[in-house]
Amino acid sequence: MAEGEEDFSSLPLPDRFTHKNWKVRKEGYEDANKQFEKTPDESDPVFSPFLQDPALWKGAVADSNVAAQQEGLASYCSFLKYGGAQACVRTRGSTIAAIVEKGLPSTRPAAKASALEALLLCIELDKSEPVIEEMLPALSHKLAKVIAPALAALKGIFHNYGAKLVDPKPVLKALPKVFGHADKNVRAEAQNLTVELYRWLKDAMKPVFWGDLKPVQQQDLEKLFEAVKQEPPPKQERFTRAQQEAMAEASAAPGGEEEEGLAGEEYVEDDGGEMDAFDLAEPVDVMPKVPKDFHEQLASSKWKDRKEALDALYNAFNVPRIKEGPFDEIVKGLAKSMKDANVAVVTVAANCVDLLAKGLRKGFGKYRSLIMSPILERLKEKKQSVADALGQALDGVFSSTDLSECLEETLEFLKHKNPQVKQETVKFLIRCLRTTRDVPSKAEVKSIADAATKLLTESSEVVRSGAAEILGTLMKIMGERAMNPYLDGLDDIRKAKIKEYFDTAEVKAKDRPKPIVAPPKPAIPAAGKKVVGGKKPASGLKKPTATAAPPIEEPAAAPQSKPAAKGVPSKAGGLPKPGGGLTAPGAALKKKLGGPGGLASPQRRVVSPPSEEAPPPAAPKFGPGRGLAGRPIAKPTPVPEPAPIAPPATPHVGGLAAIERAELQELRAENERFTKMVEELRAERSKLNLQITELQNQNAQLIEDHTRDVLGIKAKETQLVRARSDAESAEQSVQKQQREIDRLKRELARALRATAISPPNTMADTASMGIPEMGSMYQDPISHDNYSQPRMGLHMGSRFESARPRSYVSASPSEEKENNGLESPGFSSRESALGRRKLSPTFGTGYSGMGSPTRSSLLGSGSASGEDQPSRVTEPAENWKRAAEVTSQLKARIEQMKARQGLNRPAAQR
Structure with a gap:
């Protein structure tokens, strides 16, 4: 065993990595870990064998022995940490799948932690897409013990790097499949991963996978989401090497401070912008969904047809992301719909513009000039629902462009004569300033400030408050100093209101003022340190006089003018040696004070403040060597006593100082x-x-x-x-x-x-015709033609008397009254009528002639001779008498005729 161990330690690391003995491999992993930690940089030769043969790490991270695997994973983490981006790029294709399949499911916690750390290091050194791409196939593994750890690792990756750095779309698309897995641990890990993604994406992730989940799963997730909503927004906890280098450069910049470094971190972190459904969705081609007869229906005279066409367009545009296409004619139709008389049509058209702008984002910018002005013009609508829809459409248009493109038209509509348009345009400009990420230029700031200042004097309170909010929001973007010139002429009340809006405004474009303020910081402290901190007499005094910048140093030298004035006459008396040590400071002070007298220099007003004159007399002419700090020189107090001995010079100078x-x-x-x-x-x-x-x-x-x-x-x-x-x-x-x-x-x-005038048949003629005929004439005056004319006279006389209107009887009421006054009270109605007819200027003459029964009466009343007419006019009483006689005779005859007619009635009836 001892000989074998010696041989194993002498083997090269690649041979030991592939040895059949797990102990040798384990020792090789440990030895490699130590050597990696001792390397000075990434170019050390110890990395070369592993870079040339990445398969060595595949066996190390997936070692069959759990103890050796633990050390192999730790060694690989050290290799990535010290080997740099090259180590990651060369080996990740061989190691990530093995780590996910063998390392993450390990039963040892240390091995699992090393496996996760290796994945995080691979993302830190390069980028996340290759790592996620290698991990996703594990979610379809046949073993649940591989899927669940892989989901947990994905959760750890998103927790450390966030959804802005790691693309969540591939993971979101794979979630429905793992939610349908039979293993409860897999479903639980899928739930945890979804909650982590919700922390970053909120409701923007739902359109991608939410519809594929079961209602029960949706309800469970909603309960978990409610708890997440109460948490603060998540922040990226781990940064890539590129982000670390950017933050290091920001903190190491000249004049940079820790706060600026933190600001750089936040900038790097938020550089990707907020994630929403647009970033996660795939572009959808909506043109096939647009009705073919859209333009015909939109041009219909019936508002219901126009609204139905726009409703169909709304349903087609209602997708998170729209694929770019030829929308010119559609946008022109929507712009025309903004002038529609029906508010329902205008509302739906505005909603369609909002969806199209949000679905195309930057691609909608080329249609801005077609649609923005009609929307702003339609803001005159007072109905709040229509105004809100138009405002959303304007916000969508602005999100596809920037402030510079929309500013000119917006400022033009701020001058609109309609107060409603002006009010809604002010609100739109405020929203633009809040959401823009681009700091406006100086010319744009001036135009906005001038327009808002003019609106401060409007009669409407809403417009005045909106103008103050515009200035306050603009001040939040540009800073108080940049806005001072535009607020100079305003009264205190308006300034206070603008300041109030400035304190409460929330904007996104406030990074630009920082570099503007930062450069002066190193210049001012450096100059101050050189002037105040310089303790060398010559250089410390000459430099300020050359630059004439700091007046703080000059008051310290001001009291030296008194001893200098003292030394001047001694120098003139031929005593340069004793005052030799004071020559240089005296000369410097004389240069500062402008000559021996110290009165001709224009700097004297700056040099001699009263607060600095009083203390220096304790430091006499020995002080210039160290300024005012010459404490041991100040001890010989008897030296300044000879000052009163030379009254000609000191009182003069002191008096001038007092006067000054x-x-x-x-x-x-x-x-x-x-x-x-x-x-x-x-x-x-x-x-x-x-x-x-x-x-x-x-x-x-x-x-x-x-x-x-x-x-x-x-x-x-x-x-x-x-x-x-x-x-x-x-x-x-x-x-x-x-x-x-x-x-x-x-x-x-x-x-x-x-x-x-035509003579009718008289009553005498009628009498000669016989009584039966007269009786028959009165009995039936219409049936006999022979007696038509006299009968007509009687009949028409009675007819005109009963049926004739009053206006036809007399020309005027006065004439009728006059004629009635001449009527005899003993006359009957018929007789009075006959009398009136005689005297009437219109009817009386004619009808009296027609109705007279005898020739004598006819001749007396009906003849129109020129001799009788004046007599009737001049002698009305005689005419009335004649009429009365004729009437009485007529009545008698009528009674006789009636009597006779009564005797002959049976025969007449027969």
């Missing part, structure tokens, strides 16, 4: 007063501007009201003019009708007069 100090204080006080005055004037100006704006708004409102009133007055005047013209035309029509009536009356009177 007083002047400086006055200037400071005046500066403070001026600053306060400026602030007050600014506040007053802002208030006045606000008042001016309010007055302008009131003036505009008054002008609008005045215009409305003027238009109303003009409308009323127009109506009045029209009414007057209508009344005049109606009056003219009435007058015309009245004239026509008068004319007709005159014509009728003329016609009656003409009939009255």
Whole structure:
């Protein structure tokens, strides 16, 4: 055994890896692990045999002896750790399948941990796709003890690296099969893996596999998901070598700090963006699902047909990811539907735009110019459901483009005359600023800030608040310093509101301001350290005077001006030697103070602050060697006592300092007063501007009201003019009708007069004809033609008396009243009627002639001779008498005729 052991240890590592004795192999694995740990870099020769023959590791990780396998897995982990990416790329094709099939199901915990670590190292050194590709066939293994550990390993991979680094789509597609496995351990591990994926993907993963699960499994998973929803968002716990190098570079950058390094880690971690259903789904060709008669139905005059066409399009677009195709005509039809009069059609069209934009993402950008303006124009719709659908469509359009492309049209619609359009456009711009990942340029920031500043003076409170939110969100992106120029002229109330929105705003594009602020940091501390920390007298004083940057060092040297002034006359008296040590500092101070007197230098106002003048007298002319820190030199206090001996120089300089100090204080006080005055004037100006704006708004409102009133007055005047013209035309029509009536009356009177002039048969003629004929005439006045004319006269007289309208009897009520006044009270109704007919200007003459029974009465009343007519007019009483006589005679004759007729009635009836 001893000889065999010696021989085994002398064998090369590749031979020991393939030895038939498991102990030799185990010792070979341990020896290789130690040698890997001692290597200086990845190019060490110890890695070469294993890189040339990767099959050595296949036997090591799948060793038939569990003890040797444990050491083989540990050795392979060490090989990957120290061998680098080359070690992973060369060997993973041979080892991963063996690790999944033999290493992960191991009964030893250490072996299982090493197997999982080997998989994680393979992902860390290169990428995850080859590892996942080699692991997925194990999920279809016939042994449940292989499938369950493989699922657990996948869970560990996603837990460490996250679903953003490791593509979850192949795993999600394989989940339904393992959920249907007969082994409960496999189903349990599948459930654990699904919960881990849900931590990263949330509901975005459901469309991939959720429909293939049983309802019971869905319910169980939903219960587990509820607990996950309460957890904080997961973070990547392990990083690839590429990410580690990027973070190291970020932390090692000049001027970089730990916070910036952490920011770099977060940037690397979030670089992939959020995972959603679009990233996990496969593109679907939706063109075959679009109805063939879509455009014909969309152009129909019936809104139901248009809505049905859009509903069918919505069902076709309702997929997580859409394959790119020729959607130009469809987008044009949707843009035309935005102008539809029916709000249901507009809502469905907006939903179709939203689905198409989210399904195409960047591919929808080329259709933005066709659809964005119609959607913004339709925002005038006040119904909230329609406004929400249009807002979602705009968000979908923005997600397919960026802020720069959408900004110009958005700013144009901020000036729209419709307040509803302006309000919804403000909300859309706020959402754009919140979700954009691109920091706007300076020109874009200026245009946005100017537009929002103008909206701060709008009459609508919603628009004013939206404008303040725009400025606050923009300040969150750009920083407070970059937004100060745009907020300078605003009043304090508006600034406070903008600051409030700035504190609560949540944006995604705030990485750009960091490098802008970072470069000044190394320059300022470096300059400060050189100036303040420099303790060499010459260099420390000359450099500040050359640059004229730090005024802090100069006050420290200011008190030296007094001894310097003292030393100047001594130097003029020919004593350079004793003051030789003070020559250089004195010269430097003279250069700083601008000459011997120290009054001509423009820097003197900066050099001599009052706070720094008082303490230095304790440090006399011996101090310049070390500045103000010359403590042992300050002990000989009797040295400054000779100062009062030379009064000509020191009082002069001290007096000038006091004057300058007083002047400086006055200037400071005046500066403070001026600053306060400026602030007050600014506040007053802002208030006045606000008042001016309010007055302008009131003036505009008054002008609008005045215009409305003027238009109303003009409308009323127009109506009045029209009414007057209508009344005049109606009056003219009435007058015309009245004239026509008068004319007709005159014509009728003329016609009656003409009939009255023709002499009818008199009563005497009738009497000569015999009584029976007269009786028969009165009995049946219509049946006998021989007596038609006299009968007609009597008959028409009674007919006109009973049936004639009042207007035809007399021309006016006054005439009728006048005629009635002349009537005798003893006359009967018929007689009065006959009398009225005689005196009537229209009917009386004609009918009295027709109705007179005797020739005498006819001649007295019915003749139209020129001699009798004036007499009737001038002597109405005589006419009435004649009429009464004629009437009485007529009545007597009628009574006689009735009596005779009664005697002859039987014969007449026969």
